[in-house]
Amino acid sequence: MGKFMKLSSLALLAFVLLFSFDSSKALSISLPVSQAIQQQNNSIKTVEGYIVGKPVSSTSVITNNYPDDYSLAIADSSMETNTSNMLYVQLPSQFRSQFGLKSNPELKGEKIKVTGNLTAYYSHPGLKNTTEMILLSSDGETGDGSDEGGYTGSYYDPAIGKSGEELKAALHNIIDDHTEISYSSVWEALKQTDADPNNSNNVILLYTGRSQSKSSNGSGVDNWNREHVWAKSHGNFGTAMGPGTDLHHLRPTDVSVNSSRGNKDFDNGGSPQGEAPDTFTDNDSWEPHDEVKGDVARMIFYMDVRYEGDRGELDLEVNNVVNNGTTPYHGKLSTLIQWHHQDPVDNFERQRNESIYNDYQHNRNPFIDHPEWVEAIWN
Template identity: 35%
Template sequence: MKRYLFPTILLSYCFYAQVPSGYYNGASGLTGYALKSKLHDIISKKHVSWNYDDLPGHYNQTDLDRYYDYDGTNTSILLDTYSEKPDGADAYEYTANDLIGSASAEGQGWNREHMMPQSTFHSHYPMHSDLFYVVPTDARINQLRKNYPYGISSTTPSKIFYTFSNTSKIGKSAIPNYAYIGRVYEPIDEFKGDVARSLLYFAVRYEGKLGTFNYNNNVNPSSDTNPLNGTEEQSFDPAYIKMLLQWNIQDPVSQREIDRNNAVYVLQKNRNPFIDHPQWVQTIWGQEEDKVAPRAPMNLQVTATGAYFTTLSWASSSNEDVIGYKIYQNGTFIASTAETSISVDHLEPSTPYRFTVKAYNNNYLYSADSNSISVNTLPSDAYSKDLFISKYILGTSNNKAIEITNTTGHDVNLNDYKLSIQLLNDHGYYFPAPYELEGIVQNNESFVIVNPHANFSCYTIDQSKFVSAAPQMTFTGSQYLELQYKSNTVDAIGVDSQNNSSYLSNVSLYRKKNINQPVGVFNIREWDSYERDYCKDLGVVLSASDTFVSKREFILYPNPVAENLFIEGQVKEIKTAQVLDLAGRVIYTEQKPFKNKKYIMVQHLQTGSYFLKIDGKVYRFIKK
């Protein structure tokens, strides 16, 4: 591949192209979809989700052309892979100022191209503004590409519909063994590896959500344009995966991709692992498929039940190639997991349910059903029926934060939860695309969503679970906000279709301690109001007074401790014990911990200092 970098520039960029030390800890030695899932965990953590309108400004850091027709001086030209001619002069060039909405011909301006079309994920955040696959391209080519997949075009002239200035084209699909026969956009060879690694990044970054996206079900090979196949692990249609693997080999990682990966990391705080380690593409998707269905899971049982949830566990299938389990409620598929336990929530009180589990392997061959287990939910319990918003902070400038708390009695998978905001324009009130949550929140844990430009005196960006400049985190106090599960309202801040500025502007609202249930209709009497920028205990961070002023009603021994931390005092009535790190983050929670014993097991902790919080009172101990 031809490059026009001056040597001094190249050396400078190679020196910068370093993966941060420890970034991929835990990935070594893994293969197949286990590696993919680990990479998902790594690159999803602390991903900063910018507002879609922020991207044009960021492209001056991520997408300037220092690689083709470059004379070594400062440049303001954007690199457009849809029009770039690696071996000659480009037909046209753009700067960031040439952003336009639409075009009738090539060369009129550029706009933002979603390499995975927005229709895939319904334009929701954080997918909507991810810099790794939202790139600047010629506006006309972007329009003509529509939501067609990238692919191999037919070479028959009558089946080529557009050929562009750098010879990329839109034509009839000629991807070998792929059911889709509609139109594809074929980039030039210079950028096929770039495309493959971007799409595979998408498959890793949004694992856990892929099954909720629009995907190719091969009902109509002419119109099923999306190459996703609905699986979380394999992600794409097998024939499409083969093409991407070939493109990854055919067009190796370039210096441009390395530099862009580093520049996006500065902005988004995550990386594309297939630029850092392109061999991982083959390690994950090049595995041999198992031809034998796994054995059924055994000993399905109930380990906990409340009014709105039940927790199931089972013995793992004896086959080594099992990659996951599917859970069925009353015969209907409801969830999948790679673990051997799961909490099923959003159940109804005093209701019977029946559950079974199936195992599956990397060829998506399924086992027979496990044993069936019947569950009757309780009429009521002491837990919250769902997550709830516990703090709302609107402070100076971009000091905006939302805290959400889980006291449901079980771990909660956040992948179906969304934060939604109502805005007002000339046409009235409307809801823009929501911001989707993800990952797992433990029972008795609170987590924080914060604006990336926030600058609180008592809370840092690094302490938050989510960082986003999506519309939901740009509230000014007049908007209605809500936490949603799927399409249902779980909890709300403000009043729908009203200006809420009289009680939501320049204020910190803390849910009263006696309120532990979400409500669909906002009630200001459930909240304590503080001055703007107030953020004490945000995200369960303990203050100094909480840590050291509590009365010594209990004695902890031995301290330092190696295995079991004994508690002396009146402990039988204790409802909750929590182990927290020095930042106040919950590491471990135990309900009714001293019902049959007088100690907390801490042998699993790493050496260091911790807090033990017992029904609100806090004691410090040292783990040897």
């Protein structure tokens, strides 16, 4: 009898320990936003999602010009626009300086983990009484430390699992059909896509890194103008709608610096440019400063994949030479791959990609969302 009771006690203890372990493990599991929306019962839960904007009413979320740091909207996809698929998160005072969008507009598109009570906020499924917030995605990495990009929606489904020419063809088909804008419309578009996150009245100039008034665009000295990163003479497409107005490779630049770059290919070396810090050039190549080397590379890779010669369009190709002249080629591939790794995707690029997708062309640069696809195509 004593032996039976001793065994029963040990079994009971083992059951209690097992139940306790499983329960604590269950409490540590993060819910996706879709499940959190369904569990509005005031329970304390941890939820993972992408910051997609700031709620201002039960049916409205804004994505720029944030008035305060009091709340966030999160979703299972960084590209979500339907408020019914969003969870509204209340930001107590201790989290506002770090996670509020007025103070940190670059956080839009980032993935976070947040803990609090699942209960209505703004008369909408929400999370209140927030006790913990953790930033999961940064510099192109997801929360598990992999090299995958931050986009998890269905946009790229036809490309998943492919590589080489098969991947390139799949990506082309995904990004090929987009809304084209006029060259005159590019002026206003760049004022939004390249806005200084710290000063909404300014844009950031690509090669100089200078923050400059949006209204100072034009052709005068120290004005900014529209730079074709894939030089428009490389294929002679000019400023016609299509490659000539594609915002994914058009950036604001200082007028004289733009002229100095001309139609040169990209490569390392040369003499200091003078007006653009840490920029070098010679008779046939251009090396921008380190902070935008990856940006330049990913824009060139986008152009290669987007324009493949179908439907009467140009077939643009990146190659491993410089001095390409008027041929529809742009180099130098090996250098651009080096720059892509040297300067990873940052929040400015992500925000720009989102703006072009949501507000203008409705297509994306896949190499910002999935940096690993550069090597998968050009290995």
